[in-house]
Amino acid sequence: MTSNINNDPTARMKSYIERIAAGPKMSKNLTEQEAEDALSLILNQSVSETRAAVFLIAARMKLETLEENIGYWRALHATCENVSVPLPRLLQIADPFDGVTRWPYFGFYAIPLIAALGLPVYGHSSAPAAPKFGVTFEELLIGHYQIPASPVEAARDRRLAALEQFQFSYLSLRHTHPLLDRMASLRSEIVKRTTLSTLEKLLIPLKAEENFLASTYFHKGYEVPMTAIAALAGFDTTVIGNGMEGTSLYGVHKPARLFRAVGQNPAEEILFDAGKTFAPETAKKIASACAEIKNLPATAPAIVQFGEEALESGSGPAAPLIACQAAALSVLFNQFDDYQKAYDACMDRLKDGGVFESLQGYLQFLKNE
Amino acid sequence: MTSNINNDPTARMKSYIERIAAGPKMSKNLTEQEAEDALSLILNQSVSETRAAVFLIAARMKLETLEENIGYWRALHATCENVSVPLPRLLQIADPFDGVTRWPYFGFYAIPLIAALGLPVYGHSSAPAAPKFGVTFEELLIGHYQIPASPVEAARDRRLAALEQFQFSYLSLRHTHPLLDRMASLRSEIVKRTTLSTLEKLLIPLKAEENFLASTYFHKGYEVPMTAIAALAGFDTTVIGNGMEGTSLYGVHKPARLFRAVGQNPAEEILFDAGKTFAPETAKKIASACAEIKNLPATAPAIVQFGEEALESGSGPAAPLIACQAAALSVLFNQFDDYQKAYDACMDRLKDGGVFESLQGYLQFLKNE
Structure with a gap:
C-alpha cells in the first residue's frame, strides 16, 4: 500500500x-x-x-x-466475461468497435466462411459506437437481421450455444462486458478515441484450448502494447494489422503491415499485399472488387445485399474480398499454408452455397429462442 | 464563415x-x-x-x-459585467481565485490601506474554488464577516456604492460574471487548473478613467499572454508577479520576478526583493514577520485576528506584510516614487487606526442594506 x-x-x-x-x-x-x-x-x-x-x-x-x-x-x-468453450482452437476477430462508414466491409460474412474452412471463429463487436457510429457485426445482427437482443443473458447463452453448434458466432460487449458497454454514451461525450478503443479489442471473453486473435491498430506504434497485452491475455497467436478502413480485411486497398506474435515472442512484421500474395488472376479480381465496392455505400442494406450474394453463389464484388479475408486469416493462423490454395478453397465453399445455408441456420437458431 | x-x-x-x-x-x-x-x-x-x-x-x-x-x-x-465607475484611477487586485492554504495572506487588509494612500482599489475573487479551496477575499467577507450574499443584485450594487464611498471594495465572480461563477462545480470535477484560472484574473468588470491590474502567474511564461490580454482588456498598467503562495504579496518569501506593462508596450521585468528594496531595519521586520506567519494556520480566523491587529495599531506579524504589499503596489502604480517612504506612510496609517475604522465602516455599510 x-x-x-x-x-x-x-x-x-x-x-x-x-x-x-x-x-x-x-x-x-x-x-x-x-x-x-x-x-x-x-x-x-x-x-x-x-x-x-x-x-x-x-x-x-x-x-x-x-x-x-x-x-x-x-x-x-x-470485469470481463470469462467462459471456457470446449473447442480445440478459436479465433476472435476484433475490428474497431465504432464500425465502418467509408466502405462496405463484409467481415461479417467472412466469419462463417472461416468456420467452414475448419477454424472456429467469432466476431467481437458492439452496437455502433463513438466516434464513427459505423456498421458493426452487432448492427447487422440486431439492426438488420432482427436477432432478439433481450433478455441479455438469454441472448448471450444462445450466442454461445450457437458457437458450438455452427463453429462460428458473434458476441457483443453487451454480453461480454456490461460495465464497458454501459460507458458508450460517456465515450461519445469524449469525442476522441481513448485507450478503451484499443483495449476492448484485446479482451478474451471466451477461452478455448488454443486462442487466436485477429485485430487492428489505429496508428503505427500501438502494435507494441497490443501484441504484449494479447500475449498477457492468453492469446497463443495474435495478428494486428491496418486493413481497409482499419479492419482486419488486410492488404486489399494498400499493402498492410501486419504484426504477428506467437506466445510471448516479439511480433514478426509481415508486409501483406493481396496484389502480390495471390496469383495474378486472383489479385486482379480482388483489385477490381475493391475498386467496385468503393463506390457502394457503407450501409447495412448494401453490406447485406452484396454479402449474401457472395455467400449464395460466390458472385458479385463482395465475394473476392470475403475470400481474400478468410484466406489470409486461415494462413496467418496456420489453417492453410498457401494463400492461393486457401483462396481457392474459399471460392469453392462460396460457390456451393453451403456457407450461406450455415449462416441462415445460425440466424434461425438465434431467433428460435 | x-x-x-x-x-x-x-x-x-x-x-x-x-x-x-x-x-x-x-x-x-x-x-x-x-x-x-x-x-x-x-x-x-x-x-x-x-x-x-x-x-x-x-x-x-x-x-x-x-x-x-x-x-x-x-x-x-x-459575458462579464461592464460598469463604469466615476473614479480617476482604479486598481484591481486579482489573486488566484482558489485562495491560499499554506500561509495566512493578509491582502484583504492591504486593500483599505492602499485606498488610504490615495489609490482607489478593489479585490476581485470568488468563493473558495478548485483546486485549492483556500481562503479568498470573498470567504473572509461572507464566511467570516457575515456580509449578506443575497439577493445577488442588491449585494453587488451595495459593493459598488461602497467603492465610491470608501474608495475600496471587494467583488466576487458572483457579481461580475455569473456564467463563470456557475461553472465552479464543473471546474472542481476537472481537478486541474484550466485556462479559466488564468483568465478570470484578467477580467475588467469595472472601468474607471485609468485602470490598473495587479495579478499573478502560476508558471513562468504565462506573463506573456497575461500582459498582452490585460492590455487588450483596457488596463493602462499591469503588474503580474509570483508572490507568496502565488499572491500579489511580492518579494517577501523569495525575490519575485514582476512583469510590468504600460499600455500596449512589452512588459518590463523587475526583480523585486523586499530584503534589498527597503531600508535594512524595514527589511528585517518584513523577514521576521514572514518567518513568524509561516507557523500560523492559513485559516480565516487566523487571518482576521492578525489582520485586524495590524489595522488597529500597526502591531503584530501581519503589519509589516500588509505595509510591504501596499507600499510595493503604491510604487508600482505610481502613487509613490520611493518604496521606503511608501512603507513609512503605510505604517503611519496603520498606527493611527484610521484604516481599521475605514474597514469597519465599509463592513457596516454592506450590512446595512
Missing part, C-alpha cells in the same frame, strides 16, 4: 488526474497498479461521469506507457 | 475537441474566433458538462496559443 492508495475513491482519482493531466512536459506516469485502480473506479462508477471523462481524455493525450496500458487492460479483464 | 462554423453547437464543439485533443504531437490549434466560440458554447451551457470538461482539460494539456487565450478571454469578456 502506498500513500496514494487510500480508501477514498474520489481522492485516488483526483491524485491520478493531477499526475497525468499536467500537460505535455509535466505529466507523470501512473504505475500499472494505479492505472488498473483508476479504470476500475471508472468502470464501477465510483467517480462522476465528468471526472471519468477528464481522466480518459488526459490519459490518451498524455500517451499511455506500456505499464499504464497493461493496468487499464487488467481492469477491463477483471 | 468557415465550414467549421455551422449552426449546430454540438457539431462545432465536436470539431474543436477533435482538433485540440489529438495528443502531444497531433493536436491542432484553434483560431482566435474558434476558441471564443468554444468557450462561449461552454459558458452558455450549449454543450454537456462532460463535453465541456473534456474541452477544458484538453485545451490546457495541449498548451494554449496566444490566439487561443485571446479567444477564450474574449468569450469571458463578452
Whole structure:
C-alpha cells in the first residue's frame, strides 16, 4: 500500500488526474497498479461521469506507457466475461468497435466462411459506437437481421450455444462486458478515441484450448502494447494489422503491415499485399472488387445485399474480398499454408452455397429462442 | 464563415475537441474566433458538462496559443459585467481565485490601506474554488464577516456604492460574471487548473478613467499572454508577479520576478526583493514577520485576528506584510516614487487606526442594506 492508495475513491482519482493531466512536459506516469485502480473506479462508477471523462481524455493525450496500458487492460479483464468453450482452437476477430462508414466491409460474412474452412471463429463487436457510429457485426445482427437482443443473458447463452453448434458466432460487449458497454454514451461525450478503443479489442471473453486473435491498430506504434497485452491475455497467436478502413480485411486497398506474435515472442512484421500474395488472376479480381465496392455505400442494406450474394453463389464484388479475408486469416493462423490454395478453397465453399445455408441456420437458431 | 462554423453547437464543439485533443504531437490549434466560440458554447451551457470538461482539460494539456487565450478571454469578456465607475484611477487586485492554504495572506487588509494612500482599489475573487479551496477575499467577507450574499443584485450594487464611498471594495465572480461563477462545480470535477484560472484574473468588470491590474502567474511564461490580454482588456498598467503562495504579496518569501506593462508596450521585468528594496531595519521586520506567519494556520480566523491587529495599531506579524504589499503596489502604480517612504506612510496609517475604522465602516455599510 502506498500513500496514494487510500480508501477514498474520489481522492485516488483526483491524485491520478493531477499526475497525468499536467500537460505535455509535466505529466507523470501512473504505475500499472494505479492505472488498473483508476479504470476500475471508472468502470464501477465510483467517480462522476465528468471526472471519468477528464481522466480518459488526459490519459490518451498524455500517451499511455506500456505499464499504464497493461493496468487499464487488467481492469477491463477483471470485469470481463470469462467462459471456457470446449473447442480445440478459436479465433476472435476484433475490428474497431465504432464500425465502418467509408466502405462496405463484409467481415461479417467472412466469419462463417472461416468456420467452414475448419477454424472456429467469432466476431467481437458492439452496437455502433463513438466516434464513427459505423456498421458493426452487432448492427447487422440486431439492426438488420432482427436477432432478439433481450433478455441479455438469454441472448448471450444462445450466442454461445450457437458457437458450438455452427463453429462460428458473434458476441457483443453487451454480453461480454456490461460495465464497458454501459460507458458508450460517456465515450461519445469524449469525442476522441481513448485507450478503451484499443483495449476492448484485446479482451478474451471466451477461452478455448488454443486462442487466436485477429485485430487492428489505429496508428503505427500501438502494435507494441497490443501484441504484449494479447500475449498477457492468453492469446497463443495474435495478428494486428491496418486493413481497409482499419479492419482486419488486410492488404486489399494498400499493402498492410501486419504484426504477428506467437506466445510471448516479439511480433514478426509481415508486409501483406493481396496484389502480390495471390496469383495474378486472383489479385486482379480482388483489385477490381475493391475498386467496385468503393463506390457502394457503407450501409447495412448494401453490406447485406452484396454479402449474401457472395455467400449464395460466390458472385458479385463482395465475394473476392470475403475470400481474400478468410484466406489470409486461415494462413496467418496456420489453417492453410498457401494463400492461393486457401483462396481457392474459399471460392469453392462460396460457390456451393453451403456457407450461406450455415449462416441462415445460425440466424434461425438465434431467433428460435 | 468557415465550414467549421455551422449552426449546430454540438457539431462545432465536436470539431474543436477533435482538433485540440489529438495528443502531444497531433493536436491542432484553434483560431482566435474558434476558441471564443468554444468557450462561449461552454459558458452558455450549449454543450454537456462532460463535453465541456473534456474541452477544458484538453485545451490546457495541449498548451494554449496566444490566439487561443485571446479567444477564450474574449468569450469571458463578452459575458462579464461592464460598469463604469466615476473614479480617476482604479486598481484591481486579482489573486488566484482558489485562495491560499499554506500561509495566512493578509491582502484583504492591504486593500483599505492602499485606498488610504490615495489609490482607489478593489479585490476581485470568488468563493473558495478548485483546486485549492483556500481562503479568498470573498470567504473572509461572507464566511467570516457575515456580509449578506443575497439577493445577488442588491449585494453587488451595495459593493459598488461602497467603492465610491470608501474608495475600496471587494467583488466576487458572483457579481461580475455569473456564467463563470456557475461553472465552479464543473471546474472542481476537472481537478486541474484550466485556462479559466488564468483568465478570470484578467477580467475588467469595472472601468474607471485609468485602470490598473495587479495579478499573478502560476508558471513562468504565462506573463506573456497575461500582459498582452490585460492590455487588450483596457488596463493602462499591469503588474503580474509570483508572490507568496502565488499572491500579489511580492518579494517577501523569495525575490519575485514582476512583469510590468504600460499600455500596449512589452512588459518590463523587475526583480523585486523586499530584503534589498527597503531600508535594512524595514527589511528585517518584513523577514521576521514572514518567518513568524509561516507557523500560523492559513485559516480565516487566523487571518482576521492578525489582520485586524495590524489595522488597529500597526502591531503584530501581519503589519509589516500588509505595509510591504501596499507600499510595493503604491510604487508600482505610481502613487509613490520611493518604496521606503511608501512603507513609512503605510505604517503611519496603520498606527493611527484610521484604516481599521475605514474597514469597519465599509463592513457596516454592506450590512446595512
